[in-house]
Amino acid sequence: MPLLEAHGLIKSFGGLRATDTVDLAVEPGTVHALIGPNGAGKSTLVNLLSGRILPDAGRIVLQGQDISKAPAYRRVQMGIAYTFQITSVFPNMTIEANVELAAMARHKARDAMAQAVDHALETVGLSDRRQQLAGDLAYGHQRLLEIALGIVQKPSLLILDEPTQGLGDAEVQWFVDLLKSLRSETTLLLIEHNMDVVMAVADTITVLQFGRVLASGDPESIQSNAAVQSAYLGG
Ligand SMILES: Nc1ncnc2c1ncn2[C@@H]1O[C@H](COP(=O)(O)OP(=O)(O)O)[C@@H](O)[C@H]1O
Ligand SMILES: [Mg+2]
Structure with a gap:
């Protein structure tokens, strides 16, 4: 059973669907990376999962239990920890x-x-x-x-929103080592722009574009996915 599942999650801001019918399954004991261009809806998705905002539609399930309406502090007590993009x-x-x-x-x-x-x-x-x-x-x-x-x-699930943003190369390497070492104690859901970091640590990658899941799979399948290459990896 996945540790965390999202089913048909929708969240709009005004006329914009920041999260558009997203399905996601985070398997226990894995590092799951969320990637995608700026504005793709990555932060909105993890804000929904952590309970900072509530979805317009869809369900969030933690270890088989529906937590879609649970407030953020309850989700912390249930084992979801979230570090903010802004300090x-x-x-x-x-x-x-x-x-x-x-x-x-x-x-x-x-x-x-x-x-x-x-x-x-x-x-x-x-x-x-x-x-x-x-x-x-x-x-x-x-x-x-x-x-x-x-x-x-x-936490049973630690969500990190761009932990290496603004860091130099040497510091990025600390984070790669740290993220690898964390795998033995928690499942990680990681938003990350640095593809070297993603490829070094991720077991599974989900690519978002315009609020939708463009592709999801292991690093090799994502790297060789033609739609992902043209949308994001630039070739
Ligand atoms: N609180 C908000 N109010 C209005 N628009 C928002 C809000 N949060 C995000 N958005 C919009 O939703 C889209 C997705 O944003 P975001 O989830 O931050 O993307 P990402 O993290 O992938 O860069 C963007 O167009 C952004 O401007
Ligand atoms: Mg973001």
């Missing part, structure tokens, strides 16, 4: 306090929370800096902190 870090709080705050959304017991915070900081390599103010971090480290905010919730 969601509080600059005047320490790194540790930022991660603790995110942990509170999921964990009730203090011990479990402290352990999850340690684990999340270790995983992204920020343990040594935990007492620093988040606002003092370099941009690349802030992006790592955002991932820690997701990991600390021990």
